[in-house]
Structures are given as C-alpha cells and as structure tokens.
Amino acid sequence: MKLKVKDLDISTGGPLIAILNWKDSSELDLHYLDRIKIIKGKKIETVTIDIAQSKKMVSSGRIGLFEEVLQSLNLKDGDIIKIIPARKPTSIDYIKKKLDGFKLDKKEIEQIVWDIVNNKLSDIELTYFVAACYANELDLEETTILTNAMAKYGNTLKLKRYPIMDKHSVGGVAGNRTTMIIVPIIAAAGLTIPKTSSRSITSPAGTADTVEVLTNVNISINKMKRIVEKTNGCLVWGGGLDLAPADDKIIKVEKPLAIDAKSQLLASVMAKKASVSATHLLVDIPSGKGSKISSKEKARKLKGDFISLGKELRIKVRVIITDGKEPIGNGIGPALEARDVLWILGNDKRGPKDLRMKALKMAGLMLEMGGKAGKGNGFKLALDILKSGKAYKKIVEIIKAQGGREVDPDGIELAPVTYDYSAYKDGVIKEISNRAISKTARVAGAPQDKGAGIYLRKHVGDKVKKGEALFTIYAPNKDKLDYVKDVIKAVDGVVIR
Amino acid sequence: MKLKVKDLDISTGGPLIAILNWKDSSELDLHYLDRIKIIKGKKIETVTIDIAQSKKMVSSGRIGLFEEVLQSLNLKDGDIIKIIPARKPTSIDYIKKKLDGFKLDKKEIEQIVWDIVNNKLSDIELTYFVAACYANELDLEETTILTNAMAKYGNTLKLKRYPIMDKHSVGGVAGNRTTMIIVPIIAAAGLTIPKTSSRSITSPAGTADTVEVLTNVNISINKMKRIVEKTNGCLVWGGGLDLAPADDKIIKVEKPLAIDAKSQLLASVMAKKASVSATHLLVDIPSGKGSKISSKEKARKLKGDFISLGKELRIKVRVIITDGKEPIGNGIGPALEARDVLWILGNDKRGPKDLRMKALKMAGLMLEMGGKAGKGNGFKLALDILKSGKAYKKIVEIIKAQGGREVDPDGIELAPVTYDYSAYKDGVIKEISNRAISKTARVAGAPQDKGAGIYLRKHVGDKVKKGEALFTIYAPNKDKLDYVKDVIKAVDGVVIR
Numbered sequence: 002m003k004l005k006v007k008d009l010d011i012s013t014g015g016p017l018i019a020i021l022n023w024k025d026s027s028e029l030d031l032h033y034l035d036r037i038k039i040i041k042g043k044k045i046e047t048v049t050i051d052i053a054q055s056k057k058m059v060s061s062g063r064i065g066l067f068e069e070v071l072q073s074l075n076l077k078d079g080d081i082i083k084i085i086p087a088r089k090p091t092s093i094d095y096i097k098k099k100l101d102g103f104k105l106d107k108k109e110i111e112q113i114v115w116d117i118v119n120n121k122l123s124d125i126e127l128t129y130f131v132a133a134c135y136a137n138e139l140d141l142e143e144t145t146i147l148t149n150a151m152a153k154y155g156n157t158l159k160l161k162r163y164p165i166m167d168k169h170s171v172g173g174v175a176g177n178r179t180t181m182i183i184v185p186i187i188a189a190a191g192l193t194i195p196k197t198s199s200r201s202i203t204s205p206a207g208t209a210d211t212v213e214v215l216t217n218v219n220i221s222i223n224k225m226k227r228i229v230e231k232t233n234g235c236l237v238w239g240g241g242l243d244l245a246p247a248d249d250k251i252i253k254v255e256k257p258l259a260i261d262a263k264s265q266l267l268a269s270v271m272a273k274k275a276s277v278s279a280t281h282l283l284v285d286i287p288s289g290k291g292s293k294i295s296s297k298e299k300a301r302k303l304k305g306d307f308i309s310l311g312k313e314l315r316i317k318v319r320v321i322i323t324d325g326k327e328p329i330g331n332g333i334g335p336a337l338e339a340r341d342v343l344w345i346l347g348n349d350k351r352g353p354k355d356l357r358m359k360a361l362k363m364a365g366l367m368l369e370m371g372g373k374a375g376k377g378n379g380f381k382l383a384l385d386i387l388k389s390g391k392a393y394k395k396i397v398e399i400i401k402a403q404g405g406r407e408v409d410p411d412g413i414e415l416a417p418v419t420y421d422y423s424a425y426k427d428g429v430i431k432e433i434s435n436r437a438i439s440k441t442a443r444v445a446g447a448p449q450d451k452g453a454g455i456y457l458r459k460h461v462g463d464k465v466k467k468g469e470a471l472f473t474i475y476a477p478n479k480d481k482l483d484y485v486k487d488v489i490k491a492v493d494g495v496v497i498r
Numbered sequence: 499m500k501l502k503v504k505d506l507d508i509s510t511g512g513p514l515i516a517i518l519n520w521k522d523s524s525e526l527d528l529h530y531l532d533r534i535k536i537i538k539g540k541k542i543e544t545v546t547i548d549i550a551q552s553k554k555m556v557s558s559g560r561i562g563l564f565e566e567v568l569q570s571l572n573l574k575d576g577d578i579i580k581i582i583p584a585r586k587p588t589s590i591d592y593i594k595k596k597l598d599g600f601k602l603d604k605k606e607i608e609q610i611v612w613d614i615v616n617n618k619l620s621d622i623e624l625t626y627f628v629a630a631c632y633a634n635e636l637d638l639e640e641t642t643i644l645t646n647a648m649a650k651y652g653n654t655l656k657l658k659r660y661p662i663m664d665k666h667s668v669g670g671v672a673g674n675r676t677t678m679i680i681v682p683i684i685a686a687a688g689l690t691i692p693k694t695s696s697r698s699i700t701s702p703a704g705t706a707d708t709v710e711v712l713t714n715v716n717i718s719i720n721k722m723k724r725i726v727e728k729t730n731g732c733l734v735w736g737g738g739l740d741l742a743p744a745d746d747k748i749i750k751v752e753k754p755l756a757i758d759a760k761s762q763l764l765a766s767v768m769a770k771k772a773s774v775s776a777t778h779l780l781v782d783i784p785s786g787k788g789s790k791i792s793s794k795e796k797a798r799k800l801k802g803d804f805i806s807l808g809k810e811l812r813i814k815v816r817v818i819i820t821d822g823k824e825p826i827g828n829g830i831g832p833a834l835e836a837r838d839v840l841w842i843l844g845n846d847k848r849g850p851k852d853l854r855m856k857a858l859k860m861a862g863l864m865l866e867m868g869g870k871a872g873k874g875n876g877f878k879l880a881l882d883i884l885k886s887g888k889a890y891k892k893i894v895e896i897i898k899a900q901g902g903r904e905v906d907p908d909g910i911e912l913a914p915v916t917y918d919y920s921a922y923k924d925g926v927i928k929e930i931s932n933r934a935i936s937k938t939a940r941v942a943g944a945p946q947d948k949g950a951g952i953y954l955r956k957h958v959g960d961k962v963k964k965g966e967a968l969f970t971i972y973a974p975n976k977d978k979l980d981y982v983k984d985v986i987k988a989v990d991g992v993v994i995r
Contacts, residue, residue: 014551
C-alpha cells in the first residue's frame with residue numbers, strides 16, 4: 002500500500018511509531034501495536050503502528066510519522082512511501098515467557114536488549130518486560146547476561162591499561178560528592194579511573210551537574226579516551242556517551258511506578274562499569290533512616306549481590322556500607338558542592354570534615370585494591386596525596402583537559418538571595434533529613450540553577466542555641482525564596498532535642 | 499505557572515496527556531508521567547505529562563495538548579492556562595501493591611477501575627496493572643470486585659423483568675452465528691434477552707457485524723431499553739453502549755503481548771452481562787484442536803470458573819463445552835452468515851444443519867433455565883418455535899425495531915467475484931482449520947467488506963472427489979481474489995485423507 006507522509010511534528014522520545022487511518026489499517030488487517038515496514042527507495046524501517054479513528058489526525062491514504070521515523074528514513078511531509086505488514090519482534094515472545102515465570106537464555110535476553118536499544122519495542126511492551134523481571138526476579142545467570150548485553154549494545158571504552166578503577170555510590174544522601182575528591186587522588190597515584198557520572202534525576206545535584214560548575218562534562222567517548230590516557234582520569238557525564246543505552250530506556254518506564262527491580266538495579270550499575278572496562282570497583286551503600294537502603298540487613302543483602310555479580314563479570318568488587326542518615330558535606334546544590342570539593346582538595350580548612358574523611362577512606366581502599374598500598378595503608382597514602390597538593394594539581398589537570406580553567410573556590414558564583422534558617426529552640430541536633438534538605442534545595446532551583454541550594458551550618462550531634470543559623474538558603478530571587486520558606490514549613494527537615 | 503496552549507492536533511485514544519518543554523518541567527521539578535492540574539477559569543483537569551526535549555515540539559512557555567484534553571477543558575490553540583503540580587492517582591500505589599503480590603481490597607480495585615474509565619492512567623501504568631494481575635492472578639473475591647466495579651463505572655440497563663436471559667460464546671470458531679437464531683427463539687417464547695454483541699477484532703465477522711447486514715446495531719442504551727420492552731429482545735452492538743468501558747481499555751494493552759489473564763477474561767465477560775442485569779447466562783466454550791480452548795481439561799477448568807464467579811455475582815450460569823474443531827455453518831463473513839441465519843429462521847432447507855442444531859440445543863437449554871420448559875423438553879420447544887415461524891416473525895420484529903426492514907435472504911448482496919477452491923485429491927475431509935478459513939475470509943475483505951468471505955461446500959467427514967468444490971471465495975474484485983488465492987496456498991486450511 003502506498004501512502005503520503007504527514008509530518009506530525011512531534012517526537013516520541015524513543016519508539017518508532019507511525020499512525021494509520023483506521024480504514025487503511027482495516028484493509029491491511031493491521032491492529033494497534035502491529036508492525037509494518039516502511040519502504041522509501043532502498044531504505045526500510047520497521048515501526049509500530051497506532052490507529053487514528055478520525056480523519057482529522059491522519060486521513061485515509063496518509064501515514065502520520067513521528068520525528069524518530071522521519072529522521073531514520075530521511076522523509077519529509079508529502080513524500081510517498083510504501084508499507085507492508087511485518088512480524089512483531091521475536092523479543093515479545095521472550096517477554097511473555099518471562100512474564101509466565103520461565104527463565105530466559107542468552108539469545109533471548111540479548112534479543113530483548115537489542116530491540117530496546119534500537120527502539121523496536123513500544124512503551125507498553127517494554128513495561129511488560131520490566132514488570133516481568135520485577136514479578137519473576139532474574140537469577141544471577143540471567144542478570145549476568147542482561148548486564149553484558151546492556152554493555153555490549155552501546156558504546157564501550159577500551160583502554161590498554163590494567164587495573165582500571167571505578168567507584169559507585171547507591172545514592173540517596175544529599176551532598177556526598179566523594180567522586181570529585183577520589184578521582185584526582187586515584188589518578189595522582191598513577192591508577193586509571195575513567196569515571197562517568199549521572200546528572201540529577203530527583204536530587205539537587207548529580208556529580209555531573211557539580212563537575213559542570215568547573216568544566217565541560219559533555220565529552221565524546223573518543224575525547225574521553227584521550228583525556229584518560231593523558232591524565233589517568235576524567236569526570237564526565239555518562240548520559241552523553243551512549244554507554245548501556247538500554248538502561249536509560251528501562252529506567253524511563255520504571256519511574257511511573259517507582260519500580261526498583263533489584264536485578265535491574267544491579268545490571269544497570271554494572272553494565273555502565275563494564276562499558277568502561279572497569280576491573281576494580283568500590284561500591285558505597287549509604288544505609289540508615291531516610292536513605293535509599295533503610296536497613297543494615299538490606300544493605301548487607303545488596304552487598305552480597307554486587308559481589309556475586311562482580312565475580313560473574315570478572316570485576317573485582319569491594320563494598321562498604323556507610324552512614325546515610327544525614328547529608329555529607331555542607332553544600333547542597335552544584336555550585337555549593339563544587340566549592341566544598343575545591344576547598345578540600347586545596348587543603349582549605351573550610352572544607353567539610355565529614356566529606357573529606359569519607360572520600361579519603363574510600364580513596365584509601367581503592368589504592369589498596371589497585372595495588373598502590375598494602376592492606377591498611379591506603380588511607381595514609383590518600384591523605385599524603387591530598388596534603389601534598391598532588392590531588393589538587395590533578396583535578397586542575399582534568400578540568401583543563403575537559404576544556405575548563407582553574408577555578409578559585411571563593412570565586413564560584415552562588416545564587417544572590419540568601420536566608421538563614423535558624424534553630425527554633427536550644428538543644429542538640431538529632432536528625433537532618435536527606436529528603437527534606439534535597440527537596441528544599443531543589444525548590445530553591447538546584448540543579449537547573451547551579452548557584453542555588455543550601456549550605457549546612459550544623460550537623461547531627463551539634464549543640465545549637467535558639468535563633469542560631471542551621472543552614473543558609475541560596476535562591477535566585479525573592480519570590481523563589483518565599484516559596485522555599487513555605488516548603489520548609491511543610492518538610493520539617495531538622496529535628497532538635 | 500502560566501502557559502500558552504499549543505494544539506498538537508492529535509489524539510491519544512484515551513489517556514489525558516500534556517507535553518511541557520523540559521525547561522518548564524525542570525523549573526517545577528516535574529518528571530515524565532508526573533501529574534499536573536490544568537486550570538482554565540473554573541474548569542480543572544488532571545493530566546499526565548510528557549516532556550519535550552526540543553523546542554521544535556513544544557517550546558518553553560507553551561503546553562502541548564492532545565485532543566482529549568482540549569475537549570475536556572474546551573481549549574483552543576493560543577489560550578492561556580495555569581498549571582500546578584498534582585499528586586499521582588492513588589491507584590498507582592494499589593497497582594504496585596498487586597505487582598508486589600498482595601491482595602487488593604474493594605476500595606483499591608474500585609479506585610483502579612475508576613481511574614481507568616476516567617483516563618487517569620497512562621498506558622504504562624495500565625500495563626503494569628494488567629501485568630500484575632497476570633503474574634499474580636486475582637482470586638475469586640478480587641475477580642468478583644473487579645467485575646462489579648467494571649459494570650458499575652459505565653452504563654447499565656435496568657429492566658423491571660425477571661428472568662433476564664443472556665448467552666456468551668468464548669469464540670474462536672469461524673461462522674458459529676448462533677446468537678441470531680437463539681435470541682428470536684427465546685424472545686418469541688416470552689423470555690427477555692437484551693443481547694449485546696461485539697464486532698470482529700481478529701475474526702471475519704462478529705455478531706454485530708453480521709446483524710448490521712440486516713439492520714442498525716449502533717443503538718443508544720435508552721433506545722435499547724425501549725426495544726427490549728417492546729419485543730423481549732434485541733441484537734445490538736455492545737461497543738456503542740459504554741457498558742463496562744474499563745474492559746476495552748484493558749484489552750487494548752493486553753493485545754500487544756496477547757495476554758489473556760484468566761481472571762480478566764472472566765471479569766470482562768461477566769461485567770458486560772452484569773451491566774445488562776442478566777440473571778441467567780448460558781456460556782458456550784468451543785473446545786478442540788484449532789479453537790481458543792484447545793483441551794477438554796482447560797475447558798472444564800474454565801467452566802468451573804464461570805460458574806463460581808456467576809454464584810458470587812448472583813447470575814445463574816450454565817456452561818456447555820462444544821465441538822470447536824471446525825467452522826459451524828457454511829457462510830463465513832457478514833453477508834454470507836446473515837443469509838445462513840435467515841435461511842434457518844425461515845425454515846429454508848439451504849440453512850446449514852450444524853448451525854441450526856447447535857442453536858436449537860442452546861436455545862432449548864435457555865428455555866429450561868428460564869422456566870419455559872421442563873428439564874429435557876427445551877429442545878423440542880425451541881424446535882416448535884422455529885418450525886412454527888414464530889422465531890422468524892420475532893427476528894423481523896427486532897430488525898424493524900432497530901430501524902431495518904424485512905430482508906429476503908436471497909436478496910442479500912454478496913461480493914461480485916467468486917472462485918471455487920477445489921479438492922486436490924479424492925478422499926474424506928479430515929480437518930477444516932478455523933484459523934485458515936478465518937484468515938482467508940479476512941483477506942477477501944470481511945468484515946469491512948460485508949459481502950466478502952467464504953462459503954463452505956463441505957464439512958469434516960464429507961467424501962470429496964478431486965476437482966470438486968470445497969468452498970467458494972467471494973471477493974470484491976479480481977486483484978483481491980488473486981491475493982486470496984496466494985494466501986490460501988500458504989495457509990493450507992482443508993486436510994483430505
């Protein structure tokens with residue numbers, strides 16, 4: 002059947018979709034989410050169909066195309082194309098199989114991941130896959146295959162080096178910007194650490210957002226390789242590299258139900274590590290009230306899962322369970338966090354001690370894993386590298402390699418309107434809620450507004466007097482600040498006893 | 499936040515969706531599939547958001563709206579509206595709960611169904627519900643609640659009559675147009691039978707498609723009530739009545755994976771019966787090779803489920819398991835089937851015997867259920883009503899009440915181009931495949947082209963000579979016929995031994 006293209010001037014954000022008028026679809030006996038091949042000259046693309054019931058949207062004789070399809074076939078409004086019915090992707094049968102509770106083999110999982118990466122599945126079909134893996138948890142063998150497949154169908158970084166170090170934090174703790182301190186220490190010690198980080202999704206800043214205050218993070222994989230070969234390390238945004246791209250698509254359909262299938266979380270993290278050819282990985286699992294992993298028991302279970310999967314993937318994994326009950330560092334928000342980091346690396350006494358200590362401990366363990374220090378001596382080596390100024394020199398080198406310039410921490414631009422939130426009574430701080438502090442910093446504008454956020458003046462255990470500042474809010478204007486004040490009343494983030 | 503409406507000129511076919519530019523959504527800390535309230539004057543509507551990454555689709559300061567939202571708020575391109583963040587529907591928590599394997603209570607299931615009916619859930623969220631009910635099968639109590647909720651949130655037909663008879667066939671058998679023979683017999687006997695039927699989805703004709711050859715089937719619920727009060731029966735299209743509308747939305751997301759959650763199949767059928775206040779129901783489960791229910795064991799299990807659910811709903815259910823291995827009747831396709839039915843009702847000897855016998859048996863059972871005949875005497879009464887011409891008189895009465903005129907079966911217009919498909923050898927017919935015959939009839943143009951289809955000249959068990967006609971194809975033109983001939987080669991529908 003020949004049809005005339007209608008440019009719908011809208012993108013689906015992934016899936017390849019075409020809309021047919023119901024008359025044309027009936028004639029070809031095609032139904033919602035069936036597949037067709039669109040043929041234009043020598044180019045062929047298989048797409049999923051949706052059906053227009055009214056001729057207002059797509060009239061008979063026309064085919065409505067979304068941007069992804071137009072681009073893929075280089076089509077424009079008014080072009081004439083030919084369509085023929087096509088089979089559904091075989092991965093749909095495998096998804097059904099998993100939903101029925103059966104185990105999937107390598108061929109099946111690889112086909113599913115390939116189809117996800119190449120936009121061959123509709124959101125509904127992908128959702129069935131996520132639901133199937135959640136209701137019928139993948140076992141270790143399936144998780145290993147999934148991880149390898151996610152890494153394989155995407156970009157990979159190959160380096161002629163050994164070992165290749167990496168770190169990962171499970172997240173959920175405000176601040177906690179250890180990566181930017183660890184990477185320069187490890188790289189300065191002569192180990193290779195091609196670090197990729199994410200931007201914030203629901204937090205006031207991801208590591209990539211904070212690095213971006215100092216330098217460019219949107220780096221191609223080839224450039225990343227050259228930077229790592231030159232400086233031993235990098236601090237780039239993972240989202241721009243197309244590493245394990247299936248993962249992002251899976252996360253998109255997990256969010257509506259806040260699905261966190263354990264096997265998928267593991268595969269998601271480890272696939273990105275496998276993509277950069279990591280050989281040694283330190284995982285930080287913050288645990289405690291108000292963090293992502295609320296109980297020690299859950300944390301220990303997750304630790305075991307990371308180590309088992311690491312063995313299968315031949316990545317040497319070490320896991321530490323850390324205190325996740327309050328924010329780490331003082332700055333919350335990209336610019337405020339970047340300033341903390343530079344103060345610590347510059348041995349400025351204003352650098353927050355909790356963040357410095359946690360980063361040194363983690364860097365120490367990694368130096369031991371990478372063979373640069375004997376068991377128990379890593380911390381000392383990390384401290385030496387920090388104190389000597391070598392770590393500071395290294396981060397400046399990385400900043401420059403990524404296209405930035407040396408930055409004076411006191412010159413980092415913060416949001417102009419500030420407000421001190423003060424203690425409502427005398428006492429000792431019992432609790433600072435990660436969730437409440439994060440929410441407040443986000444409402445103030447972080448991470449979009451890099452200078453916005455919160456600067457903590459006190460931590461858990463500190464004595465405070467009524468009226469003393471607990472934290473300072475940084476907002477871009479007074480309207481926003483007033484809104485933040487309203488939100489603070491509702492979230493009640495600091496408990497004084 | 500105030501935004502200017504962009505009419506996207508496209509409909510979603512259900513879910514209420516708005517598209518924001520990523521800058522605006524970041525500022526409000528909104529993510530994919532979050533909810534917002536759109537406010538225009540006194541009108542408020544809660545919708546799901548999608549996020550545009552490019553300004554080409556929706557630029558900052560604008561909100562892209564699909565037809566459903568524009569209609570709901572009576573908006574047009576360029577209007578200024580206000581948006582505020584809104585909570586997600588609580589039903590999302592309940593869906594997650596079911597996916598986690600927990601049992602749902604009445605309040606939870608009713609909320610889910612209400613949200614489905616009112617387009618409050620995205621396709622992804624609805625898919626999670628279907629997957630959850632499939633992976634963690636609903637028990638009888640949950641199925642009962644779901645059935646009642648599906649019936650409750652939709653139109654219902656209330657009649658001051660008792661009993662109210664109904665029938666249902668699980669489907670999968672080509673032809674099998676028993677309903678059009680049973681309804682006039684039952685109604686002529688003085689029982690009430692407000693029959694709704696579906697159109698074809700994947701078959702060459704649904705009962706509604708076949709009735710439509712003779713009269714109007716798209717009838718409002720009020721008119722349906724008047725027709726039933728006058729004639730005791732009707733033969734209308736259920737899809738036009740908005741009975742149990744949640745069901746259609748659920749089926750839409752089941753199709754891509756051919757999900758057939760048993761509890762949902764049961765709820766789907768029974769909710770439509772509850773919507774018309776049926777008190778007595780005869781269910782026909784065709785079973786055998788090539789039918790939907792392939793084994794006798796599965797058929798017996800399904801029979802038990804129908805009866806149990808019927809008890810909970812206080813609908814008296816009787817189930818017969820029939821032979822589903824070959825088509826029933828000779829005509830396959832709306833016009834050819836309608837002709838068969840009128841021949842049978844008119845006592846014309848050309849009426850197919852297998853269809854006549856099956857319909858009489860079923861009608862007989864229903865006459866017994868409804869108290870018009872003693873046990874074992876229903877068949878005879880049904881036969882009397884048929885032979886006496888009362889059933890024919892009754893269908894003419896119903897046809898007229900629905901807006902049609904008496905039709906001469908030999909005057910029904912069939913597709914003009916015919917072709918006899920003949921036996922490839924001497925022998926006895928061992929098998930006629932429902933699937934192959936249905937596929938062939940659809941390719942010939944049924945049900946869109948009402949006159950197209952197949953007319954069977956032989957049935958299983960008949961002796962044939964090489965070259966003798968097995969069936970006749972009716973196609974609208976020669977091109978189509980040639981295409982049908984190609985398809986027949988591939989499907990190989992008739993086995994001769």
